[in-house]
Amino acid sequence: MRSLALPSASGFDEMIGPEQAVRPHYQGYHDWLLHQDRQQLQRKQKEAELQFHRVGITFNVYGEDSGTERLIPFDTLPRVIPGDEWRLLEKGAIQRVKALNLFLHDIYHDHTIIRDGRIPADQIFGNAQYQPCMQDVTLPNQVYSQISGVDLIRDGEGTWYVLEDNLRTPSGVSYMIENRRMMMRLFPELFASQTVAPVEHYPSLLLGTLQQSSPVSAPTVVLLTPGQVNSAYFEHAFLAQQMGIELVEGADLFVKNGFVYMRTTAGPQKVDVIYRRIDDDYLDPLAFRPDSMLGVPGLLSVYREGNVILANALGTGVGDDKSIYPYVPDMIRYYLDEEPILANVPTWQCRRPNELNHVLANLPDLVVKEVHGAGGYGMLVGPAACKSQIEHFRQRLKANPDNYIAQPTLSLSTCPIFVNEGIAPRHIDLRPFVLTGHDTRLVPGGLTRVAMTEGSLVVNSSQGGGTKDTWVLEESLC
Amino acid sequence: MLSRTAADLYWLSRYFERAENTVRMLDVAWNLSLIRFAVNPLDEITAPLMISGSWEQYQQRYGNISVQNVMYFFTLDEDNPGSIFHCLRQARTCAHAVRGKITSEMWESVNSTWLELKEIRQLGLSQYGETAFFDWVKNRSHLFRGATYGTIMRSDTFRFLRLGTFIERADNTARILDVKHQIGNPDTGTAVDFYRWHAVLRSVGAYEAYREMYSEAINADRVAELLILRPEIPRSLMSCMRVLCELLPAIKGDAGLTSKRLAAVQMARLQYGSTQHIIELGLHEYLTDFLRRINELADTIRLEYLEVA
Numbered sequence: 001m002r003s004l005a006l007p008s009a010s011g012f013d014e015m016i017g018p019e020q021a022v023r024p025h026y027q028g029y030h031d032w033l034l035h036q037d038r039q040q041l042q043r044k045q046k047e048a049e050l051q052f053h054r055v056g057i058t059f060n061v062y063g064e065d066s067g068t069e070r071l072i073p074f075d076t077l078p079r080v081i082p083g084d085e086w087r088l089l090e091k092g093a094i095q096r097v098k099a100l101n102l103f104l105h106d107i108y109h110d111h112t113i114i115r116d117g118r119i120p121a122d123q124i125f126g127n128a129q130y131q132p133c134m135q136d137v138t139l140p141n142q143v144y145s146q147i148s149g150v151d152l153i154r155d156g157e158g159t160w161y162v163l164e165d166n167l168r169t170p171s172g173v174s175y176m177i178e179n180r181r182m183m184m185r186l187f188p189e190l191f192a193s194q195t196v197a198p199v200e201h202y203p204s205l206l207l208g209t210l211q212q213s214s215p216v217s218a219p220t221v222v223l224l225t226p227g228q229v230n231s232a233y234f235e236h237a238f239l240a241q242q243m244g245i246e247l248v249e250g251a252d253l254f255v256k257n258g259f260v261y262m263r264t265t266a267g268p269q270k271v272d273v274i275y276r277r278i279d280d281d282y283l284d285p286l287a288f289r290p291d292s293m294l295g296v297p298g299l300l301s302v303y304r305e306g307n308v309i310l311a312n313a314l315g316t317g318v319g320d321d322k323s324i325y326p327y328v329p330d331m332i333r334y335y336l337d338e339e340p341i342l343a344n345v346p347t348w349q350c351r352r353p354n355e356l357n358h359v360l361a362n363l364p365d366l367v368v369k370e371v372h373g374a375g376g377y378g379m380l381v382g383p384a385a386c387k388s389q390i391e392h393f394r395q396r397l398k399a400n401p402d403n404y405i406a407q408p409t410l411s412l413s414t415c416p417i418f419v420n421e422g423i424a425p426r427h428i429d430l431r432p433f434v435l436t437g438h439d440t441r442l443v444p445g446g447l448t449r450v451a452m453t454e455g456s457l458v459v460n461s462s463q464g465g466g467t468k469d470t471w472v473l474e475e476s477l478c
Numbered sequence: 479m480l481s482r483t484a485a486d487l488y489w490l491s492r493y494f495e496r497a498e499n500t501v502r503m504l505d506v507a508w509n510l511s512l513i514r515f516a517v518n519p520l521d522e523i524t525a526p527l528m529i530s531g532s533w534e535q536y537q538q539r540y541g542n543i544s545v546q547n548v549m550y551f552f553t554l555d556e557d558n559p560g561s562i563f564h565c566l567r568q569a570r571t572c573a574h575a576v577r578g579k580i581t582s583e584m585w586e587s588v589n590s591t592w593l594e595l596k597e598i599r600q601l602g603l604s605q606y607g608e609t610a611f612f613d614w615v616k617n618r619s620h621l622f623r624g625a626t627y628g629t630i631m632r633s634d635t636f637r638f639l640r641l642g643t644f645i646e647r648a649d650n651t652a653r654i655l656d657v658k659h660q661i662g663n664p665d666t667g668t669a670v671d672f673y674r675w676h677a678v679l680r681s682v683g684a685y686e687a688y689r690e691m692y693s694e695a696i697n698a699d700r701v702a703e704l705l706i707l708r709p710e711i712p713r714s715l716m717s718c719m720r721v722l723c724e725l726l727p728a729i730k731g732d733a734g735l736t737s738k739r740l741a742a743v744q745m746a747r748l749q750y751g752s753t754q755h756i757i758e759l760g761l762h763e764y765l766t767d768f769l770r771r772i773n774e775l776a777d778t779i780r781l782e783y784l785e786v787a
Contacts, residue, residue, distance in 0.1 A: 143717045228574055241578035246480050264482040265634060266731020 005262035007414050007425040012158040014079060014415040014428070025082035025473055028194050033077075038422070044186045045076055045418060073466030074179060075417040076186060079428060079448040083197075086444055086472040089160065089432065092342030093150045093442060097434045100165060100319045104144035107136045108315065118334055119327050127324070129317030130371055131280065133287065137304050139313055139437065140215050145312040147206070147275075148434040152342070161345045161410070163429065164325060167316040169277045172236040172447040172467075173433050177202060177242075179447075187296060192221035195474040197444035203242035205443065206434055210243075210273050212437030214309045219272030222246045222262060224253070226278050226294045236277050250278075255298030260308045273309045280314055282397065322405055323349075323371035346408060350401040356464040359406040360397065363390050366406045368397065383409050389453040412457055415468070417450060427451045429459050430470065479730075483576055485640045485784035488769045490572035490580075490588070491626075492642035497565040498619035499650035503529060504552050505612040506681040510673065511545055513751060523548050529653045530560050549608065564614055566595050581629040584622065591618040613748065637725045644725070648718035648772050652765050654681055657704050659762040677699050682713040702761050703753040719745045722775075734782045740775045744768075 007013035022030045052071050081089070106113050108131075114121045124130055149170030151163045174394045180199050184191055210221045225236040227249050240247035252262050253271065261268035282292040285470040287300040301310045303446065326347045327338040342397060348355040348366075359366060363382050370378035384407050397404055414425035432446030448468045450460035459465040503526050517563035520543050527533040527548065534556070540547045555561045570592040577585050598606050598614070606614075623643075630636050657678060675696045679685040684704060691708070692700050709716045723745045726738045756764045 228571075237578040246483070247578055248480060249482065252482050253482055263786045264731070265479045265484045265638075265729060265733060266479055266785075267733055267786070 005017070007416075010156055011156050011411050011425075012413040013425055016415055016416075016425075025080050029078065029080060029190065030328065033191060034192070041418060042077070048074055048182050048186060051185070052178075072175065072461045073450075073452050073464070075452075075466055075468045076183065076469045077416055077418055077423070077449055078183065078469045079415045079430075080471045080473060081445070083217060083472060083474050086197075088341065090442060090444070092160075092340070093152075093160075093432055093434050094148060094440045095336065095338060095341050096162065096165065096328065097145065097148045097436060098336050099328065099332040100148070100167060101142065101144050101436060103331050104167075104316060104319050105139075105142045106314070106335075107318065108144075108412045109136060112181050113157070113331070113334055116334070118330055119324075123323055123327075124318060127318045127321055129315065130319055131281075131315030131318075133300065133304065134315040138306070140213060140306075140309065143213060143436050144313040145316050145319065146209050146213055146313075146436050148312075148436070149431045150342075150434060152430045153345075153410065154430070155410045156413075158413065160342060162328070162342050163314065163345060164322070165320040165328070166431075167312060167320040168279065169312070170172075170431070170433065171232045171235055171277075172431055172449075173202060174238040175467050176433070176447045176470065178238075178446065179467055180445075183469045194471070196302055197472040199443045199470075202237060202433070202443045203349075205441065206239065207243040209435040209437035210275055210449070212311075213243055213311055214272045215306075216272045219274040219309075220270060221275065222248045222253075222271050224248055224250070224274050224276040224278055224283070230277075232277065239275075245275075250292075250294045250296050252298040253299075255296060255302055257303055258302055258307055260296065260299065260302050266356050271308060273311060275311045280317065283310075283314070319373065322369055345410060348406045350397060350404040350406060355406075356397070359404075360394060363394060363401065365409060367409050368404055368406045370394060370403055371405055372403075381409065412459075415448070415450070417452070417466075424454065426454070427457050427459065428468070445470040479638070480787045481633045481784055483579055484634070485780075486572040486576045487579065487635060487638040488642035488645075488779075488784060490569050490576070490642065491639045492646040493565040493569040493572065494588075494614070494619055494622055495616055496560075496561045496641045496650070497569070499647065500530070500552055500560065500565070501612045501615040502528075502640055502681045502683070503650075503654060504549065505579055505609070506677040508545075508608055508612075510677055520545075525657050526552060529657050532558065532560055549603060553611065563595065563599060566592055566618075579635050580623070580696040583625040583629050583752050586778065587618070587625045588623045591622070594618075595735065605638075634729055637729050638783075640721060641725050644718045644721045645772065645776050646781070647713055648715055648722070649776075651682055651713050651715055651718065651771065652768050652772065654678060655702065656762060656765045656769075659765075660730075671698075672696055678705075680780075681709075684711050684713065687711055694781055698761065699753055699757060702756055706764075707748060707751060707753065708757060716748045719748055729783070733786075735777070737775060737778045739780050740771070740778055 005028050006164065007016055015023060015030065017023045035136070049071060052074060093105070098467065103113065111391055113119050114124060120418065147170060149166035149172070153161055153163045155161065174239040178199055196241055198229045213220055220245070222245055223236055223240040223243075225233060225247055227233070229234070237247055246262065248262055251258055254263065254268075255261075256268070260271045260274070262271050278294050281288045283295045284297060284299040285292045285295055286297045288295075300314070303310055326344065326349055329344055332338055332340045350356045352360055359368065364385070366380075366382045368380040368382070380389065382390065385393075412427040412429060415428045416423045417426045428448050428450050430446050430448050432442050434440060434442045448470045449461070450466045452464055452466045461467075483625050503759075507522050507526050511520075523544055523545050524533070527536050531784065534550055536548070539557075540551065552561055554563045555770075556563050558564060569635075570588050573580060573585055589728040603611060626636075626639060630639070655678060657674075663752065672695070675698065676685065678701060679688050679696070682705060687706055687710065688696065688700070691710070694700065704711055704714065706715045708714050709720060711717060719741065722741045726734060726741050
């Protein structure tokens with residue numbers, strides 16, 4: 001197996017360093033790889049696809065026949081992170097999530113960060129994700145985001161950055177676990193020779209986190225799914241099964257005398273914690289969208305009384321909004337009195353006149369995003385845009401600067417994947433999952449997403465992105 | 479257990495059982511239609527329509543009776559809620575909803591059945607072969623049952639799956655047994671009768687059992703006795719009720735009082751029934767009463783366990 005396409009000299013590659021030297025933490029894998037037969041590896045890749053299909057690790061494509069579910073492409077070449085580097089990421093992610101939880105508690109109680117002038121009031125109270133009904137609602141342990149996804153990227157220099165925080169219903173953890181199972185099935189010898197940190201205990205940590213979120217002893221925990229047609233249904237069913245809890249839909253729950261119950265074959269059973277994978281707007285048709293068929297009428301009143309716990313809490317979206325993102329490093333200083341371990345991607349807020357001027361002067365080099373946008377809509381990628389698009393965006397920016405932020409165009413780091421011709425570099429990111437119960441912790445690793453097309457920076461699964469197993473090596477093998 | 483989960487498990491196995499029983503019935507009708515009697519051979523092919531109560535629906539959709547149309551109607555017609563295609567699609571939907579509750583072997587057997595069925599549908603029934611298709615459905619049903627029996631934990635999950643199987647089977651056996659009345663042929667003691675009862679026995683897989691248990695020629699009273707009262711026959715009403723009476727009290731919790739009572743009453747009627755009693759009442763009347771009772775039981779199970787208000 002020697003047909004290795006080398007990464008471009010300008011970017012940062014996870015496996016191959018300067019002067020084409022294999023990075024020390026990849027040495028063990030690389031040595032193994034050199035002795036592999038290409039056809040054998042292709043067979044393994046096929047076996048993985050077959051197995052994923054058989055088990056049904058798929059995501060639904062909206063509007064298609066129930067029989068046609070798609071696989072997320074899986075690459076069998078692992079992404080390796082050395083243990084010491086991981087420990088830094090871990091500390092940084094924990095620090096960040098702690099600060100965000102303190103921030104959410106603050107903005108729904110005393111608003112000190114606003115009164116101290118660190119964040120303008122309108123940025124919070126004017127935010128579409130801000131939930132006024134959460135004011136003065138006291139949550140056990142003051143935890144708002146029990147499950148957080150912190151999306152990390154590396155630039156061309158190899159420096160880590162937080163690209164965004166996910167405090168609503170971050171998904172993808174089932175792929176992290178299934179990818180590991182698949183790798184252990186395909187290449188047991190690799191795990192025998194390298195000390196890869198385990199991730200399969202995630203469901204039990206998650207269950208512990210959910211149980212700790214309730215003041216009730218031995219609480220009944222359920223996972224609330226929008227149902228089979230949801231694109232992440234596989235993950236909902238998978239996690240419920242792994243935790244041994246009920247997978248419920250809105251119609252399975254009802255509110256009576258101030259508590260939430262589920263309909264069971266043995267009569268109503270009280271529910272104490274709801275791990276909900278439904279957005280705020282759909283949770284309670286009496287309080288939010290009246291046309292929601294997914295939620296539970298009356299849920300909000302029970303929640304505000306403290307008789308049921310939602311994970312994550314209502315109104316966490318204000319903490320992961322793009323307009324709040326630039327303030328997170330300052331939040332860390334403000335609430336924890338610490339310097340941020342993980343850096344933000346430098347961000348210009350167009351609401352500030354001098355930053356707007358900088359953005360307008362440098363549009364061809366920047367990425368401009370709508371503050372409430374998601375999924376790549378309303379976005380300008382300067383280097384990829386033509387002149388007229390840039391001019392069009394310039395007018396929009398000038399007309400409504402508050403609605404935009406801008407960032408430099410970062411080139412994501414690359415990691416080799418298997419392609420027909422052999423091995424070639426592709427861009428990747430990393431989403432570790434941070435759990436907050438009595439304390440904040442995470443399993444070593446996370447979900448590595450891969451842009452499967454050469455040169456592409458889009459890792460999103462709905463746009464053909466794939467995944468890889470992520471290895472944290474407990475000790476460097478150099 | 480969550481009521482919706484119980485309902486999905488129950489309907490998953492009900493639909494699978496219905497698919498199996500439908501092909502058993504079709505298999506026999508198909509074979510009989512190939513044997514030319516003096517009487518109209520189309521009688522035989524109408525039997526499945528009578529048994530399943532879909533005569534009117536068929537007439538509205540297709541008009542005249544033909545072997546090909548009836549076969550299509552029962553196998554691959556997606557607009558017929560009683561077709562194999564519809565049953566297996568429903569079974570797959572139910573399984574998908576409870577995939578976290580069933581074992582991966584069970585899920586894979588349901589899912590691959592559905593995927594193969596879609597391929598067969600593209601190919602067409604006559605291209606695939608009628609008998610080959612009937613065997614395929616039976617084999618898929620055996621596989622699913624075997625995967626269930628061999629891998630699932632003996633909990634309420636298992637019980638609701640079995641509940642669906644045996645409610646459906648009791649209903650289907652009673653309907654198949656009533657076929658003579660349905661096609662309006664009173665016993666005449668001719669060769670035609672022999673073939674018809676023979677067909678009924680074969681459709682529930684009890685022909686060999688009849689031969690082993692009775693030395694006399696195939697006749698209506700003995701067939702009725704075998705398929706109603708004998709606990710040795712896995713598709714007899716007695717066997718079905720016996721399992722239902724074991725399952726219901728074993729389900730956790732205090733719900734389902736009426737279901738348990740109705741099942742126990744029906745069990746007693748079979749346990750202390752006799753062939754003589756059935757003959758005196760009339761087979762058709764006896765079966766009509768049974769069908770009413772089993773459907774009442776199914777309704778009660780639905781209200782007490784599956785759709786708790």
